Amino acid sequence: MAYHPRATPNFRNLVVRPMWITLRAGLRTIPVIGPRFFSSGYHGKQAQMLDDETINRIGDNDSGDIIYAADRETSHFVKSISRPVTIMYPYERLEDLEPWLFVPNNYNGRIGVVWETCTACKACVRACPNDCLHMESEVRVNVLDMPDAPEDDAGLSSVEFVEGGYLARKNDDFEEIENTFSLETAHESAPQQYDFAEIIDLSGTTASVRWTDSGKTESVDLEGMIPAEQDIVSGRIDLGRCMFCGLCMESCPFNSFFMTNEYDGMSGITRDDLWMDAARTRVLPVVHKEAVDRELAKRADKERAKRERAAKKASKASKEA
Amino acid sequence: MAADDWFDVRGAVAWVTEQTMDKTIGMTRFWEQKYWLSEFSAEFAMAGIIFVVTMLAVLGPVWMERKLIARLMDHRGSTIAIRSLWTGEGNIRVEWWKDLPFGIGVPIGWINGFLWNNFGNESSNPKVTQVGNRSYAGWWWALPGMINNFADFTKFAIKEHMPPRDADQVTYEVAPFIIISTTLLVFAFIPYGPSLYAANPDLSLVYMMAIFGIAPLGVFFAGWASNNKYTLIGGMRSAAQLTAYEIPLLVTVLGIAVLSGTLNIIEIAEFQMNNTLGSVWNIFLMPLGAALFLITMIAEVERTPFDMPEAEAELVEGWWTEYGGMRWGLLFASEYLRALAACLLFSLFFLGGWEFPFEDSLIALPLVGGIFGALFQVVPHSAWLLMKAWLVFGFFIWVRASLHRVRTDQILEFGWRYLLPLSVIQLGLSIWLRLGVYDGGPWPLVVPALITVVAVVLFVVLVLDEDEEALAEQRRPYHVSEINKASPGARINLED
Amino acid sequence: MGMKVNHEKQVAAANDVITALEAEFSGEGLSCEVRMHAGGKHQRSYVYIDCPPSIWAIVAETLSEVHAVDHCSMITGIHWPEKSPEMEWQVVVHLMRMSVRNPPSNEGIVMPIISDASILQGSDMPLEFEVSIAIPETRNPSIPSVQHVWVGADWNEKETWDLVGIDFEGHNEMRRVLQPHETPAGFHPLQKQHKLRYHEFNEMYDDAQGFARKSEDIGKVK
């Protein structure tokens, strides 16, 4: 069978051409003259973004200074060596270079739960093929009981201070931590919005409490406090068994189960290190603000409808009586 | 003349041993013994010096290979700098000196603390400091990556060696020592400079080629003794290849001896440097010989494209597989020592030994002559020899990076059917040159010029035979023409 | 060049095969019908054959020679312990008529045939077959092997015996392919009596090396 002219086994093709190609590859890495004289001339070229019909329609308006090269364009880290594809991992991260790959809810990273809206209905525990999710309880503030402004407290809060119950005090510097804190790079549990304490005894407007973190007992005025409760929430996730399939996220009826973008902080030495507790899998509501707000609005409407029905039933009962 | 410069190691060693013998045994009643004793201890010291020089010289090629191959593959290779001794990696500093007994480590701790505080923390690259990798490419003049060689050596020395269960114990243990000892013996007669050599017998060339040829025996022993079918096949292939390339090598070296009229390596080098004798480098007199020598040496040292026995997809590591720990370290060191020996021999035989190119004409230049004269006085001539050897090793790396690995039967066929006749032709040429053209004094310059021009023309003709019109029409070997394919392709024009 | 195989022609070709088969094996309890794939976008037809184990070898040969069924895709063994006495084991064989003929060649080079799918009909219409063979209640189920008809069925039969335990008479060098060679004879994991203890299997954490887990596993073939 005839060989391609470049493939005929002669001295030129077998020895001279490969050696010249290798020499040029080596010379290309010399800092100044390399990229100028020996560059292969096709890495990181501007890719033709629009298809032909669109180009004829709107003309080839390039997108200003944003150069999109279909090849992954990286490594400004080592100037003299042009590496169009490799990401120098600890120094460069993929989500900085290609943000469209890490749209917040489109990436199957570590599991994250917005505890505020989780009602521990165990749908995710049943949905998981590998049985990684395990129930666990956590002291938390019932979000509906926290009216932003006193006047619109529609009397929805159903939990009051009770002896043996819990109360929470808002820690004030939470707002700015919440926006700057990024779980991917901090690799430790997210900051808490409240400090929780166990109520020992109630007397009028003051109560003696024992703070759960520090363990100190203190008597505290109930004015600025918010009632909290011990709730069963799904939390202990065995990441050693998890295969990041995302079925739990889809099965959550209350839209409070998300897959975060974190892919590298989850290693451990023993299997038990891979057990993640409620704090480690917390996702701050601010990350999925719209989903959380939609969910809260839905629940608030359901609660209000329930109240009206109860009121209507009560009024009907009182009419008959 | 290049021969005599200040770096006269042998003279100094002889003087020192003589003085010590005079002052010690010369004073006693056995004073007659001081003569042979000083000569013996001088030779003994020179052997030690040559061993140290060789070990330092072999560090060059090992480091060069690692860095150049990395550079060809667009990364920097190992960048561990000397600074990593005291900086540690990623904010973690191992205080190893605390484990030393009897508090020996304490002063080392002080020095380390001082270096850590003054020269350890910052790096010019912001990303490097962010990640805390301080040993990343320290100062360039500290040869980043050189420390890896010492790290590798200690790893080989420490690693446990597990001989295969029912290997043939005796031959298994003997094989690596045959290889490493013959390789080191080769350096006994390689002169690093006019007065830097361990021994200088008259027939040093014949001895050199004999000791160089013993390695295939060790290789075959290693292949056979490790009781592993793959290593047996690898050992056989390697022995066949080495013997196949031994004969053209010997015939080419014979051509050199004939041209220089001696069988002593130092005299060959002198012949090329001495203005009264030959004063023309042999590479210009026998370019074909130089090419043959390089090819056979690459095969002799088992480097790509001739390293079939050692690394084939289905042979895994060839005859090296069953060795580990220090035995593998010795084999690894012997591979690079043999490569260094090959480069030194090439520069001695063809590139005029330890003479700087055009040394005499540079000194004779009108204006700058003086500067060159001073330079050649100050720098010891062994440095030029080492420079040439490392350049030849650079060529070896370039060959390794670009050529395909050739199959065993193709290697043997190429060895027997092409190299052997060519080397015999080369021998005939050198005999004709020596007897017919040479008349005692320096070569008439027209002879090397003519030979070099003919060689270059031949090479260019060999390279440029390109079939232009076939290339233009991109004739492909396969015959999948677009069999009346539906024409979705037409919608995407591939040519742009 | 149309890519769509004509649906009516495919059903017609299936019916031809069924009438031929029923004519030949009328008495022996062979029942065939054309069934439709119910999912996806296309309702494609395939030939379903219910065949007693005794005549399976002959049916296979006729399919292979007469109806040009040249490809055996898969042989599956299923174990129905509680279903019914006459079907404790079932072997489902999937065959296919790939309508592949030797490509012609001129001066040593093969000329591949790319035919137009829309005009295919009759015996060169690609068809799918599903043959279900029910084996009545027995300790060691076995059916005749079709290794000699389609060599492709060779490793399928080995795998079926290895995992489900249905033997194939006339299959030379039957051996375990997917399980380790030293698996005890008689252990076929896909039989229904082997329960998967995965869900409540949490001792893995408190006793990773399994020192405490001695009770019910000793001596029993797991």
Place this chain on the structure above:
Amino acid sequence: MAEMWISMGPQHPMTHGLWTLKVKIDGETIVDTIPDLGYIHRGVEKICESRDFTQITPYCDRLCYASANTWSHSYIYAAENLLEVEVPERAEYIRLIAVEIQRIASHLMWLGAYCPDIGNLTAFVYCLREREMMLDLLQELGGSRMHYNFPRIGGVKRDLPHGFAMRCRAKVKLFLQRIHEYEALLDESTIFLIRTQGVGYAKPEEMVNHGVTGPNLRAGGVNYDVRWAHPYSVYDELDWTPSVERSSVKGADCYDRYRVRLDEMKTSAELILQALDGIPGGAETFHESGDPALIAKAPARASDGQTGFHHFEDPRGESMFYLAGGGDERGKNPYRVSIRSPMFITIPYAAKCMIGYKIADVPAIMGSFDPCIGETDR
């Protein structure tokens, strides 16, 4: 020299994955071979019997680690046959795009792994560079790089992300130009041609009888492609032909199998571009996941008598799932899942193809059949 058995594997540069090929050699030529599989048999069929229909998809992803999407789609089509689900048109187009991108990535993985077997180390890096582009596209679609869990019964998990069509067109067009580079790299290299042409002949009718399908069969000039013979999804609405190679009379050698796969990559790229143009509702519109245009209502239970099977064109051959309904939990779990792996049938045939060649040719022949041991051992 007397004949001796040497075993290549289970850890051996030649095997792409964990399996052993016992080779009886006389000197350098091969006399007899026995393949020995089953090293990574995970019992996926047994695990699937205790999972419900949606939970099985992630396990089918992990059947073959080089082409996860094709296997999960193959299972989903069989499950849709079992549960009688009608898939919306847009979901079928999105599935086709995901499967064809995965086919290109799988063929690139094969080409990348095949060249070092023959000694050409640089091609591996070239192929992985292109595969990186394809994995980016799949990461946008499925959410991760290797195992996506992308298809659902009755549709897909999520619609094409914003800007996906634009990036996909750019990357596929660049890939079509880069294929010329592979042809330059390999067709013009003498050593590659010497090592692959005339090595590992496989006769067409022998292959059909042995059950070999896919690119290995089409290399012998046999035009059998499941997407063409039993069209599922929307393959019959797009304009394409299977890539068939004109091999020599003695059969298909390694070079023809390389040619067929290179041609198939081009066809897949063209299919993606056509699908992007022809997707109903346009590639730029975006539907929330769970939208009826993306996923249809599907029953979660399959009663006892129901069965479903589907042939699917995997980059290595014809993969197939057979599901019998009526498992425990009142039919939520399948009673039996049977998986046909193309390589489980092709490897024994490939082992027979090697008889008569040299040991140095074993990696070339075995590599050209593109074995993927994950799906072989299930």
